[in-house]
Amino acid sequence: MPYNSRTTVRVFIVATIIIYIIMLFLNSDGRGIYISQIQKKMQKIKTNIEADQSKPESGNEPPTVGESGGTLEQRNPMASVGGSRGTLKRRLPTAIIIGVGKCGTSALIHMLSMHPQIVEAPGEVEYFSRKLTYFSYGLEWYRKRMPLSYEDQITIEKTPQYFKIPGASNRIFEYNATIHLILIVKDPVERLISRYAHDKNVKNGKIKPFEELVIDSNGAVNIQDHQVMLGIYWRYLKDYLEVFQRDQILVVDGKKLVQNPVPVIEKVEKFLKVNESITTSQFYFNETKGFWCSVTFGCMGANKGLKHEDVRPEVISILRKFYAPHNKEFYKLTGINFKWPEK
Ligand SMILES: *[C@@H]1O[C@H](CO)[C@@H](O)[C@H](O)[C@H]1NC(C)=O
Numbered sequence: 001m002p003y004n005s006r007t008t009v010r011v012f013i014v015a016t017i018i019i020y021i022i023m024l025f026l027n028s029d030g031r032g033i034y035i036s037q038i039q040k041k042m043q044k045i046k047t048n049i050e051a052d053q054s055k056p057e058s059g060n061e062p063p064t065v066g067e068s069g070g071t072l073e074q075r076n077p078m079a080s081v082g083g084s085r086g087t088l089k090r091r092l093p094t095a096i097i098i099g100v101g102k103c104g105t106s107a108l109i110h111m112l113s114m115h116p117q118i119v120e121a122p123g124e125v126e127y128f129s130r131k132l133t134y135f136s137y138g139l140e141w142y143r144k145r146m147p148l149s150y151e152d153q154i155t156i157e158k159t160p161q162y163f164k165i166p167g168a169s170n171r172i173f174e175y176n177a178t179i180h181l182i183l184i185v186k187d188p189v190e191r192l193i194s195r196y197a198h199d200k201n202v203k204n205g206k207i208k209p210f211e212e213l214v215i216d217s218n219g220a221v222n223i224q225d226h227q228v229m230l231g232i233y234w235r236y237l238k239d240y241l242e243v244f245q246r247d248q249i250l251v252v253d254g255k256k257l258v259q260n261p262v263p264v265i266e267k268v269e270k271f272l273k274v275n276e277s278i279t280t281s282q283f284y285f286n287e288t289k290g291f292w293c294s295v296t297f298g299c300m301g302a303n304k305g306l307k308h309e310d311v312r313p314e315v316i317s318i319l320r321k322f323y324a325p326h327n328k329e330f331y332k333l334t335g336i337n338f339k340w341p342e343k
């Protein structure tokens, strides 16, 4: 081949490659088709992983509702009773459990789903917490995540991320300004420990020691740690109270739910204006687990892994003192004194 035409071929190939690369990386939102596809895929994988992680740790996980397991009738024997209940279809939720993660959100929603008038969305929907993805897909996307229900049933979903993601409260308010919100909480120190045990489990133990994560080099609480900060509940609740009325948010004690579920569930039933139908006869106490289990669905995720005893008392004390003023602020905002230890 003569020199000139070889050069032309080379220039042509290089130009083609450059144009191809430019086309791959550029699109209207400036991030590149290729990149955004990868990001979408990664997002999807991440969501799947998070969905897995958010399931109760126990192997006796109750079946989820809807497409992924357990028909409405299996889960809820009353569901097929009576022909005057209207059509069975997917309805948008009128109640949402907004958090806090690791405080019993899964146990609560599974217990509530034992109620003939309540149906739960499977997994964590994350509609209001993912502004650029799920939320941008619109209400029909949201509706499709909901289980089938009759007219006289309430659809409820739970997404702990709603509590902490800025803007989620506003988006929920715009969706339904009179919606019923449920917030379940535990002593932030217990939450932190239980969150750590969960992460440790997920990461097969490949995680820094608890103390190293939550205490900084000066011996103070590490406020750079996201999980530490999440325990300052009042900061996040404030966002909700800026738009919602206080009585639209039921604040549930996660510890009481574990110790004696029925009285707590009764409060939720009242709040949601459904009949009081969940009774003690639907639960039994598992001595080994130290946990209430449903007669129908078995045991809900109990705290296994790291216990209080595994964390040095000094560290517990530092954490409790750190949270004490924040807890007081939270009691003030909620009007409930949870009496979490202060030292
Ligand atoms: C908003 O939520 C309330 C409380 O659950 C419910 O009564 C109402 O029907 C909902 N509104 C819409 C438009 O879904």
Ligand SMILES: *[C@@H]1O[C@H](CO)[C@@H](O)[C@H](O)[C@H]1NC(C)=O
Pocket (backbone or CB within 6 Å): 116, 117, 152, 275
């Ligand atoms: C709720 O309770 C009322 C009064 O006890 C009863 O008439 C009604 O049928 C119950 N509704 C459902 C859905 O169980």
Ligand SMILES: *[C@@H]1O[C@H](CO)[C@@H](O)[C@H](O)[C@H]1NC(C)=O
Pocket (backbone or CB within 6 Å): 286, 287, 288, 289, 293, 299
């Ligand atoms: C009680 O809990 C233990 C430990 O998780 C479990 O192995 C056992 O099957 C449970 N028993 C019942 C009756 O649920």
